[in-house]
Amino acid sequence: MTDAISNTSAHFEGDGVVSFSTETLRAVRPGHVRIRVDVCALCGSDKRLLASGAAVVPGHEVVGTIVESAPDAPSEGTRVIVYIPVSCGECKACLEQQNNRCYNLGGLMGWQFDGGFAEYMDVPVQCVLPVPDDIPSDVAVLALDTFGTAAHALRLGARTQPDGIQNLLVIGCGPLGLGVVAVALAMGIPTVHAWDPNDARLGLAEQLGATRALDLETVNQYQVIAEASGADPARAAAQNLVEPGGAILALGESNEPYLMPATPRWRRTDCFTVRSFYFPKTEVADNWSLLRSHGATLRDTIMTPTRLNDLEETFTKFLDGDFVKPYITHEEN
Template sequence: MTKARRARFLGDGVVELAQEMLPDIAAGDVRVAVEVSALCGSDKRPYREGSAVVPGHEIAGRIVAVGGGVPTHRVGERGVVYAPVFCGACASCGVGFTNGCLKLAELVGWQRDGGYATHVDVPAQCFIRVPDAMSLDVAVLGLDTVGTAAHGLRWAIRTQVRAVERVAVIGCGPLGLGVAVMSLEMGLPVPEVFDPVPGRLAAAVGMGARRLRDLDAENQYDLVVEASGSRTGREVAQRLVRPGAVLLALGESDEPFVIPANPRTRRTNLFNLRTFYFPLSEVEANWAALARVGPGLVSVLSSRATLDELPEVFARFYRGELLKPFIRFDSP
């Protein structure tokens, strides 16, 4: 039995910390001592509405115990947690498309306990080993910030029959910054970026992007990434994208993404693309990219806090005062 300190999101911005005894490790699971848990904008929903499980899905740490059927030599392994709990046996998993598992029923931090805690149990196949030379602060950005961004860009490029000449990114939060940095890393044109928050816009420009100045332009960009999830951002993205191009919708929102029934949309060939997370088949390529871009992203994005400080830090994060706080734990 392990005594864990865990954060409970009760709704209406109330976060309580409690000592809880974890049950025996289930067969096929590993117990992870969390060392880094990064805050994500999607967790603002359980912050408002409450959650039946411990939130937190950007997790890095070390295996401290294993359940039945898991080799004991994995104890001590450093890694990150792959949020989608995939079956490994369906047609999608069989071709490496683990983020498209046909039996996907759980996400770590959403339907099962996540990483705003000192310890978390996850399926062994969802614990990805981190290269020895990479810090866990950098590695955790290989999940949502770089992994999701890179996967979306790879799929967007596949839709195009001609070279991508202009890229626009709407929203310069952590995901938008990841998209901007990975666009440059993947050899795409310098992305033109917009965010209504001056500090976020400046961060993207400081990492090599250019400011997008004409939000009213139409039919200008071969690849438009909507990374804000806002209604206004989506409307801007729909104006900017040219016929035959691709609009990549990555921004999360509780509102539906509406394609208006107007003459322009009715008379335009257009790829409207939505991607989710990344498959395990892309992990090695992501590590290689992250080794180059990760330290710079950490320096721009992250601020550090302890688990005790999570209630106050999440309140500031919710208000938009912090980009991507990292909850840091003492090493086991």
């Protein structure tokens, strides 16, 4: 592509301040493709960068269209998702297509490398994965953190249980927790319960098909618990509610350490604690199948389209809980 491209991008200055700059893009670096950002979803982890400021353009849940390709990359006009780990490609994990486990991880798109809160974005060839033609961009973006991370965690959890997951509790009904609910139902897990102190969020889980958990006091109730909030009370509840031999999926993030309390209950509980990061490329095809069955329903339940130039206001509404899963789009709605 020879025509000069003018690109507007967002910058996090810290303390919730978002600024914008517009510049003419230079030539694409070797080993990269240039995409037009079609959708970039906001993530709860972005709140940390919003508060602290960021050295790069944030935004890591991205669907875009290639406008300038490169050798060994999909052709121009191909819609892609951005796979955020910039892995070495040479270690044992990468050679097994477990790039999320790279031993020499170079960083993450939107964290250490410019991300998708912009009109255009340059992406390493290894980090673009084609989107099937039948999946809209505002559903495809869920294949990343919301569906992809949830599905990977549930698959790891299932490996700890001889007969798979039959009984699941999801604690925390933010975007990731609601993603776990949707994925669990798409996977056919028979019993999916949910709990959140916010009744509206809990109502969204019920709308997706989960059953409201009524008893958070009785111990040994759930085979597998996905703790998706990162809050200390939720972590403590998971420790009490998990069955002997069950598993806790530690998905919620916060700035507080993850503690296993030195109580008689904890000492006498035989269970797995599973921590997962993102998802491997080997799971992408199966994730598309899950999205086909439940992705549009999740989109319609939790997602709100917004515009790039409204990003600071959008984050304010996201922080206040008015938006569950907003995303910027450059397409006409």
